[in-house]
Amino acid sequence: MMAEADIAALLLTTEPELRYFSGFLTQFWQSPTRPWFMVVPRAGKPIAVIPEIGAECMSRTWLDDIRTWPSPALQDDGVSLLIAAVREAVGDGNAFGVAMGPETHLRMPLLDFEQVTRALALEIADATPIFRQLRMVKSEAEIEKIAHICGIVSDVFEAMPNWLAAGMPVSEVFQRFKIDALERGADDVSYLVGGAGPGGYGDIISPPTDTPLAEGDILILDTGSVFDGYFSDFDRNFAIGRADDASRRAYATVFAATEAGLDAAQPGNTAADLFRAMNAVMEADGALGNDVGRLGHGLGMQLTEWPSNTAWDETPLVPGMVMTLEPGMTYAPGKVMVHEENLVIREDGPQLLSRRAAAELPVV
Amino acid sequence: MMAEADIAALLLTTEPELRYFSGFLTQFWQSPTRPWFMVVPRAGKPIAVIPEIGAECMSRTWLDDIRTWPSPALQDDGVSLLIAAVREAVGDGNAFGVAMGPETHLRMPLLDFEQVTRALALEIADATPIFRQLRMVKSEAEIEKIAHICGIVSDVFEAMPNWLAAGMPVSEVFQRFKIDALERGADDVSYLVGGAGPGGYGDIISPPTDTPLAEGDILILDTGSVFDGYFSDFDRNFAIGRADDASRRAYATVFAATEAGLDAAQPGNTAADLFRAMNAVMEADGALGNDVGRLGHGLGMQLTEWPSNTAWDETPLVPGMVMTLEPGMTYAPGKVMVHEENLVIREDGPQLLSRRAAAELPVV
The missing domain is CATH 3.90.230.10 (Creatinase/methionine aminopeptidase superfamily)
Incomplete structure (x- = not known):
């Protein structure tokens, strides 16, 4: 689906998105303080970019690549780690995908998202249809x-x-x-x-x-x-x-x-x-x-x-x-x-x- | 605070933001399907722009101006109602405020937000300091x-x-x-x-x-x-x-x-x-x-x-x-x-x- 949509990597920010791709289950999402990210490349496993407090819990999932920072941080609350992970996953691709359509929202500060998109200078594709198609049919x-x-x-x-x-x-x-x-x-x-x-x-x-x-x-x-x-x-x-x-x-x-x-x-x-x-x-x-x-x-x-x-x-x-x-x-x-x-x-x-x-x- | 920040109206999209200004309390926010909006003008009461399913519950708050639409809608899920309400509240002001800083997010589809900001063609100010200052000190x-x-x-x-x-x-x-x-x-x-x-x-x-x-x-x-x-x-x-x-x-x-x-x-x-x-x-x-x-x-x-x-x-x-x-x-x-x-x-x-x-x- 990513190849069809010319999307080189997906950026996930919400609880169900991260959980769907990793199995990461915690009620800690009720705290609005910290952003949590996952980057899904076209090939290979997802990369978790998450606050240190979640490292132990995330390490029990199938993911291997777990990048953490001490959050909350005043100046760079995961932003530079996220930029690097998306860049790496996108490689020489043109676009990364984010859920932007009906019934979705972006769970990160808007100012931080602007910083990420400016730094990456990539096209941003609406990945809603991909998440929808995957999650609608249950195992x-x-x-x-x-x-x-x-x-x-x-x-x-x-x-x-x-x-x-x-x-x-x-x-x-x-x-x-x-x-x-x-x-x-x-x-x-x-x-x-x-x-x-x-x-x-x-x-x-x-x-x-x-x-x-x-x-x-x-x-x-x-x-x-x-x-x-x-x-x-x-x-x-x-x-x-x-x-x-x-x-x-x-x-x-x-x-x-x-x-x-x-x-x-x-x-x-x-x-x-x-x-x-x-x-x-x-x-x-x-x-x-x-x-x-x-x-x-x-x-x-x-x-x-x-x-x-x-x-x-x-x-x-x-x-x-x-x-x-x-x-x-x-x-x-x-x-x-x-x-x-x-x-x-x-x-x-x-x-x-x-x-x-x-x-x-x-x-x- | 709005006057000091040159913000003519605030746009609220999240549960605590809407509840803080209205007392609107429901667990219905757990459903990601529908967006909920409130517009706070510099003078006068907030305006609720919400799905019809919430009209009865919102009518029991102190708000009088409750604008509803049948949600979910395929084409215009509250967007045109919201644009009109913000325009009205901003009047001849220059900017509307949205929480964009640390520990905040925008609870509406990004594509809809882009449509709103394009239609309004106003400056967007980060209202995080206003929400923070108000909510930090409890009654x-x-x-x-x-x-x-x-x-x-x-x-x-x-x-x-x-x-x-x-x-x-x-x-x-x-x-x-x-x-x-x-x-x-x-x-x-x-x-x-x-x-x-x-x-x-x-x-x-x-x-x-x-x-x-x-x-x-x-x-x-x-x-x-x-x-x-x-x-x-x-x-x-x-x-x-x-x-x-x-x-x-x-x-x-x-x-x-x-x-x-x-x-x-x-x-x-x-x-x-x-x-x-x-x-x-x-x-x-x-x-x-x-x-x-x-x-x-x-x-x-x-x-x-x-x-x-x-x-x-x-x-x-x-x-x-x-x-x-x-x-x-x-x-x-x-x-x-x-x-x-x-x-x-x-x-x-x-x-x-x-x-x-x-x-x-x-x-x-």
Whole structure:
């Protein structure tokens, strides 16, 4: 792919990029202080250009060429080491590649990047298509990790009716969910969002409040839990005490939309086909709209990856792609209903990684 | 500060930047798919330019001007909305500001940023000093949140000898730590790293292994736990069964270094003074080096913030700054010992937010 794109070397700066090429796994990325770099030449192993604090951890990966400096540094925080490594890897090539397209960013100070590009005086190519194509199709080892965390999270969701009750603050629901997931073997519950409200919830990205659950509330929990650096990403809905008709109907609609998505999740179809299959069901049932902007996405080392189940994403589905189906709709002003399942595309169709949600809105 | 720097508007793209100016708190940032923007004019409230999925959550902040688009979008993922908002906020000014300096990055696709800067045809100023100066000094409300999570984490560490034992896999130690922190009221244990080894550990940024703790191991856990969006960041060391002399001595040295750091944590001193005070103790006791690159740092909405306790960081300590003291040293080949405490600088000196570690290496 690099040869086709006339890219002599890739420059990586983000956690998933470095981890994909090396296996380097640490939560230390949460500190914004230090930049971390990797340079991938067209032939041979990647070169790590990293702060000294990471040398020991990086030495346990398959990489041999690990160049370090004492970071943070005031004047030259890895910049000259990086310039030398890129120059070496590019050789007599013309261009190095960096991810510059959708869903990417450059994790290094802009002023340092300007210094690197000025010093190298090379063409800079957008390497997004290369990273996307590589990472979209998962190996069996990757699929196994995602399946494992999806199984744990399915267990946690299925046990919720045993302890969920009116009167419990939503923040306590979140806490119990996290503890149960950890006890069942999740490494982390990195992402847990949701909401609850009488006759439905209004958004799905907020932290919990201390408001106690009340009879007639609809509750959603959506989690990205992690095992060995790989994410699950699916949600479940519960009615507290009783379910109103509008919420029941909306639940049935998004459930049916997911079924349509599963039918469409065949190799040869596209992400847009998934969107159209799910969207048709929701439009036919009178959906008022969808604020999420898409009906699912890729899944793996990040909570969301390419492609997007939208009308415009014609990425073909191929075996090994791990995807979410996430039909959601507004069914009354300020009320949304969102379902989500995780699956892997196989030769003969979808294999669910999450255990399928109940066909009717569960009342707890 | 904007007027002094001749900056007519600030463009924000990262989670802490947006949250600092709005209070917008969500874990949704873990999805790399969508860009989020805020534009801060010289006068008046910030303008949010965000994906529709965040409108409801953002509407609960103090902002009034919330501009949204259905994201992800193939062609124009917020770019034209952003250009219009910056243009409006800049008015007849010359420059807009973006964080481009140390410990910052731009969280949007580079190709989109190029489009924005081309369309605006304005000067771009490095706004890092503005963000740094604002965020380094915490309000009492911020200090209270950090103190709260530091108190919870102190309780968790102090309870560890009740359950820590030889034979327990390090991964189980991590799991029990996380569960205890959640049970005591931490929102999340976003960061938990550490290691264990016979007579000492070799690095402090790795995820846990399943290796059981053995007699003579030295164990370190270092955590950034979170309450209401604010971090603690400190560690604790334990000897399993017995402690060898070298580890005991190294522990005593870094404990004494922390004491020296506490003595130096006075308004009017600098971050470099903290470094020098701690480093002198470790050098006098024969430290072989330090791979961490600094001896502590600022703390708040992020696990690590400005300034850095290094020889070169002459940032003055002023009341309201929340800092870590993190003396660490290599005391034998491949063996490091790191201590860490959290404090706030007050008029009359440091106020500890973590409860002080034991003066001698605890043996469990």
